[in-house]
Amino acid sequence: MTNDPDWLLLMVQIPAQPSKHRVSVWRQLRKTGAVPVSPGLWTLPAVPVFEAGIERARDLCGEGNGTFAVVTVSPRDLSSADLFRTLFRAARAEEWAEFIGDCFKFGQEIAKEIEKEKFTFAELEEEEQSLDRLRRWYRELKKRDVLELSEAQDAEQKLRACSNLLDGFADRVYKTVHATAEDQDVAGTSEKEAAG
Numbered sequence: 001m002t003n004d005p006d007w008l009l010l011m012v013q014i015p016a017q018p019s020k021h022r023v024s025v026w027r028q029l030r031k032t033g034a035v036p037v038s039p040g041l042w043t044l045p046a047v048p049v050f051e052a053g054i055e056r057a058r059d060l061c062g063e064g065n066g067t068f069a070v071v072t073v074s075p076r077d078l079s080s081a082d083l084f085r086t087l088f089r090a091a092r093a094e095e096w097a098e099f100i101g102d103c104f105k106f107g108q109e110i111a112k113e114i115e116k117e118k119f120t121f122a123e124l125e126e127e128e129q130s131l132d133r134l135r136r137w138y139r140e141l142k143k144r145d146v147l148e149l150s151e152a153q154d155a156e157q158k159l160r161a162c163s164n165l166l167d168g169f170a171d172r173v174y175k176t177v178h179a180t181a182e183d184q185d186v187a188g189t190s191e192k193e194a195a196g
Helices: 019-032 048-063 078-115 121-144 150-195
Strands: 007-013 035-038 041-045 067-073
Touching (some): 007 019, 007 048, 035 078, 041 048, 041 078, 048 067, 078 121, 078 150, 121 150
Antiparallel strands (some): 007 041, 007 067, 035 041
């Protein structure tokens, strides 16, 4: 976003027991992209993309007999706006760093399979599932990245590199499987000729 948004303050109070309600609300708030400001107080930019997650957190809070209030605030000065922006950016940057780390692990896994020459369809399918998980994760993180951090661009490049690695691995799998099938055809023909 080019302009500083207003911010939402989410005030959440839930009885300590049973703890499952607190944990479920906490997880939902984190999944939505909210960041804690102080105990029971969370913040998010006031943009529509977060509404469904906030409502889900409100419902979970109600299930735990808690209270949930949402207030829209406009910071009065630059330092107040910086506080919210810094908290939110730090949380998003941490998520992007974790994502980039998983992209690196994906690359290591592909390299390991190439080194072992494990060019099978089963391995390819497993790696495709890993890349699909990275793509879903990227889309979730991108939805929350309303402040458009530079880390998101780095993550996009890493994801593209992972996709290219998988394409190269898939080529090797297909060539290996195709060559093996041809070898078996040739061997089968030779055996028939020898028997005949």
